[in-house]
Amino acid sequence: MCEYTYSNGKKCRRKPLKGSKYCSLHIPFEEGELLYGEKIKEIKRRAFEKALERGVRNFEGVQLYEVMIAGKDIEGPLIFRNSTIGRIVIANSKLKGLTLINTNVESVVVIESSINFFYVNGSTLYGLSLCSVEFSSSILIRNSSIKYVMLNSVEYREAQITAEEEYGERGRMAGRVELSNLRGVRRIAINSRYPLIKRLAEELGIEFNRKRKPVRIHMLYIGGIKFDESPRFKRQVRLYINALIGGLTIENTSIPGHAEVVNSRIRYPEFVHVTVHNNFVLKNSRFYSDETWNLTFLPNLLAELEVLGFIVIENCLFNNPYLAEVFYRIARTTWERSGDKEKADEYYYLEMIARREKLLHHYLRGPKTPRRIFRLFEVFFEWLFADLTCKYGTDWRRPVFLWVSLVLGVFPLFYYLTRSVEVTNSFFDYVYFSIVTATTLGYGDLHPVGVGKMIASVEAIFGMFMWAVFLTVFARKYMR
Structure with a gap:
């Protein structure tokens, strides 16, 4: 024996x-x-x-150069314990489950396969790649040493209604992809380029679907990750999430590089004790939340997410203005800290728009009491005098354009059409009267009559207000 x-x-x-x-x-x-x-x-x-x-189906202590499973339907979970394996490749197969416990593997590749659950614990892997994989339970990678994690076109297919789902619990395990307490990680990538798939296709003689599809899961949980802090990786993207559809939770993680979330639809984004040492990029993505989540988790986001570089938000949509306000506020603070006031002003303007929309949505709901109607007028005047005139003090061109267009064009045209200024000989006299009125000089050589008195009064107030706006914006932009 x-x-x-x-x-x-x-x-x-x-x-x-x-x-x-x-x-x-x-x-x-x-x-x-x-x-x-x-x-x-x-x-x-x-x-x-x-x-x-x-x-x-249960292997313990085995030492194998390669585990190759191609085109098979295996009943029962496949388990490896305390083993050493060069490479595990599963292609075009159906598995009840794959479990690695205290096992050393050079690489694990699962392509074009269906699997109920995938569990790794206490193991050492160089790379893990799941490409075009359907799962019906969960993918759990825990307490292991792993350098590269790649998930491409992974999709959760619901087998049955779970007890957690029946009672509306968000923390269910079904449909969950969990990466927790991993050591020595160099990169975690969702829908990233996989250069070895062509070589694997030729080696196995199998044609794979190389077109990437969104990763559709219930929740992506990333927690307790210890990245490889070697200086040669500090400028690289260490966390890359592309085309993810599902929830996202990151906690107790320090990322010594860049992080990116692009082309995704994220539900309930949670960041708990997260530090990004370089930049955090959110691009071409949508973020969703509900009122309960906004009240319980969102207020803590400002304190829990720390970005030592910049937060870049481009072409992103938020289903809730409060969610947008918080994200733009965090982005603004990162650019202000670096001294780039121009970029900070862009995010400040977006933050104020989100804040105004939040107030508007709040007061539009419910009965129209006098107080609510008054608040709605406040929101309207905020848009009229703060946004329309100068984009909340961030754009000096807008007040100049408004002043020039109205004083040299619109108001003279009103005077001309109503013939409400005496004594004039040409259209230029109306322009001259408009300028004198807007600057509140009032020489008296020309004077309004009839409806012109009302127009001139409005223009005088407009002129005084716009000069104040221009001086304030100019001082804010160039003298702070």
Whole structure:
């Protein structure tokens, strides 16, 4: 009998190889190569395939150069414990589950396959790649050392209604992809380029669907990640999320590089004790939340998310103005801290728009009491005098354009059409009167009559207000 002893105290009952105390699955690589040379690879491969054919699904302490499962339908979960494997490749197959516990693997690649659950705990991997994979339970990668994690076109297919879902619980395990307490991580990527897929297709003789589809899951949880802090990675994108449809939670993680979320639809984005040492980019994405989440989680976002570089938000949509206000506020503070006031003003303007929309939505709901109607007028005047005139003090061109267009064009045209200024000889006299009125000089050589008095009064107030606006904006833009 083989001399390998399982964790339960029992010994392996397989026949040992000639010249060794261990069977073909448990014989160490060095001993096998010394006895059989390169043939040991084929011996181990045949032994593993025969074990699968006999219905063996639980492997402990095995040492394999490669586990290749292509075009198979395996009933029952496939489990590896305390094992050492060069590479695991699963292609065009259906598995009940794949579990790696305290196992060392060079790389795990699952392509064009369906799997119920995938569980890794206490293991060491160089790379994990899931491409075009459907799962019906969960993908849990925990307490392991892993350098690269890649999920491409991964989709959760609901098998049945879970108890958590029946009662509306968001923290359910079904549809959950969890990456927690990982060490030595260099990069986590969702829908990133996978350069080895062509080589794998040629090696296996299988045609894969190389077109990337969105990753559709219930929740992506990333927590307790310890990234490789080598200086050669500090300028790289360490967390890349592309085309993700689902919830996102990141907690207790320090990212010594850049983070990106692009082309995604994120529900309930949560960041708890998260530090990004370089830039955090949100681009071409949509973010969704509800009122309960806004009251419970969103107020803490300002304190829980720390970005030492910049937050860049481009072409993003938020279903809730409060959510937009908080994200734009965090982005503004990062640019202000660096001294780039121009970019900070862009996010300040977007923040104020979101704040105004939040107030508008609040007062439009419910009964129209006098107080609510008064507040709605406040929102309207805020738009009229703060946004329309100068974009909340961030744009000096707008008040100049408004002053020039109205004083030199619109008001003179009103005077001309109503013939309400005496005594004039040409249209230029109306322009001259408009300028004198807007600057409140009032020379008296021309004077309004009839409706012109009302127009001139409005223009005088407008002129005084616009000069104040222009001076304020100019001082804010160039003298702060």
